[in-house]
Amino acid sequence: MPRPTRKLGAMLIPLAICTAAGSALQLAGVANGMLVGAFVAALFLSRTYPAMEEVPGGVIVMQIIVGLSVGESLRNHLGMESGSLALLVVGTLIALVIQWLASFSFLRIFRWRRADAALAAYPGAMASVLELTDRNDVNPSVILVHVVRVFVIATGASLMMREQSQVVWTAPGTVEGLLIIALNVIACLTFGKLLAMAAMPAPFLLAAVLTTLAAGHLSPQYSFSPPPIALNVAEALLAVAVMIRLKKVNLEQVRGHMVSIFLVICVMAAVSILTALCLTKFRGGGFEENVLGIVPGGIESVAIIAVGAGLNVAAVMKMHLIRLIAVQVIPTLIIQGGRACQWFRGRAQPKENPD
Template structure:
C-alpha cells in the first residue's frame, strides 16, 4: 500500500522539491515583512542554509536551475535599454580597474590561505578566485585540487555577501533605502518571445562550449532585444520574486553537501579570507565608481567576489545599476573561465605542491 503523500516516485520527488522551494519562499516572505533589503533573495537563501545545516535538503533537479537562470538572464538583460547602453561608454576604465582588482584579490587572499592556512598554492588560488563557483570547482576537480575545502571558502563568501551586503550598505548609508522606480511590465506574448529567444541563443552557446550557456544566452538575447528598442519592459514582479526565491534555495541548499566537521573547521579560515577579499575589492571599487560615474553601492556590488547570477540579481533587487554590475561580473566570469586552467597549470609547473 502506498503511503499518503507519496503515491509514486515521481510525485515523491515533486513533493520534496516543493518543500525545498516552500522553505525558501517562507524565508523570503519573512525578510520582506521586516523590510530587509534584497529580502526575497537574502531571506530565502538564509533560511534554506539554516535548514540545510540542521537537516540536509534534497537537491533540486537541473531543470529547475536551468529555468531559473534563463529567467534571471532575461531580467538582467532587460536593463540594457538604449539609454543605459549609451551610458555604458563610461565603463571601459572601470573594467580595467576590475581586472587589476581581480589580480589583487587572488594574490592577497591566496597568500593568506597559503601562509596562514598552509594550503598549496593551487588550492589557495582556486579558493581565492572571486566568483564563477561552478567553473572553479570544475577546474579544481580536473587539476586534482581539494574540492571540499575550496567549495567551503567559495560558498561561505557567497552566502555572506548575499545575506549581509545589502544590510551593510543600508546601515552605513552607502545605499539609502529608496523606492525603486516603476518600470514597464511586458505581456505574456512578449515574455514568451524573450524566453524562447534566450533559450535558442543558450542552445547555440552550449554547442559552442560556453560556460553557463543558458545564463549568457538569455542575457545576450534580452540585451539585444531591449538595446535595439524592439522590446521595452521587464518580467512581471511575481516572476521576479520567484526567480529570487529559486536562486536563494539553490545557494542555501548547497551547504547540505559539505561535511559538517569540514565546514566547522574551515569556518575561521573562510571568514579571514572573506575579510581580505572584501577589503581589496572595495578598495578597487572606489576609483571604478568615479570613473564610471555610478554610485559606490553599485561599484561595491560589481566588485564583490560573488557569483554572476547572485550578484546581478542582488543588484536588481536593491535597485542598483544592473547593467553596470552585470557587465562587470560577466567580464570577470569570462576571464576566470578562460584564464584559470592556464594559470593553475603554470602554478603547478612552477610551484608543485608548494
C-alpha cells in the same frame, strides 16, 4: 506515499519553503530579505530534511531569469565614452587579478588543494561555481567560501542601502509582446545550449543577457524583465542548489576553515573598497555602485542585492558583465581554440604508410 510523489515533494516542498521565507522577510522590510531568507531556510532544510532534492533544470531556469533581468537593466545603459569604458575595464580586470591571486595564495598557505583553492577564489557567477564543482572532484568547503561571501556582500549592501526598492514590472499588453518575449526565451535556450556544448560555465545566464540586449535593440518598445515573483523563485532555486552541495560539510570542516575563509573575505573587501575609491575619484559615479560592481560575488546574487538596496543596477551590472566575459568567455575561447589547433595539427600530419 508513492515513490514518484515523494520524490516530487522532496523537490517542490523545499523550493516553496525557501520562496515563502524569503518573501516574508522581503515584505517585512528586511534588507535583502529574499536572498537572506531563502539561503537561511535552505540551510535549515539541508540539515533537517535529508530527502531534499534539487529541481531538475532549476539552475538553468535561474540563469535565464537572472539573465533576462540583467539584460533588461543594461540595454539602455551600455553607451559610455571610450576613456571611461577603458578605465572601467582596466580597474575591473586589475581588481579581478589581485582578488584571485591573493585569495588563492592565502588558501594555499592553509594547505588547500590547488583545485579547491582555485575554485574557492573563482570570481565568476555562482552558477559557474556550481557547474565547475560538479565537474571536478573538489571539497564541499569550496561552496562554503562562496556562501559566506554572498552573506557578507548582502550585509554590506544593506548598510549602504538608500531606500527599500520596489521592482516595477509592466506586464506585456499585446499578443505581439508576448510572442517576442517567448521568442527571446527560445533564443536563450538555443544559444545557451550551444554555449553549454562549448563547455562555457553558466551558459544560459550569458545567453539570456546577450539575447535580451539584442532583442531590446530590435524591439525597444517591449520590456523583457521577468515579474518579481520569478526573481524570488530564482533566488530560491539558487539557495536550494547551493545548500544541497553544502550537506557534505560538517562542523569540524567549518571550524577548520574559518581562519582561511575570514582572510579571503578580508582580501575581497579590501581590494573592492580600494578599487571602488579609485574608480569613484577618477571615473565618477557612486561609491556604492562601484564597490558592488567590483566585489567578486555571483552575478545572480549581486543583481538581486543591487535591486533591493535601491542602487543603480545598470552601473553595477556593467562591471559584472566585464567580469563575466573575463572569467568565463575568454578562458573558454582559449581552451576551445587550443583543442581546435590540436585537431588541425593531427589532421595535417601525414599518415604513415604501413608498407
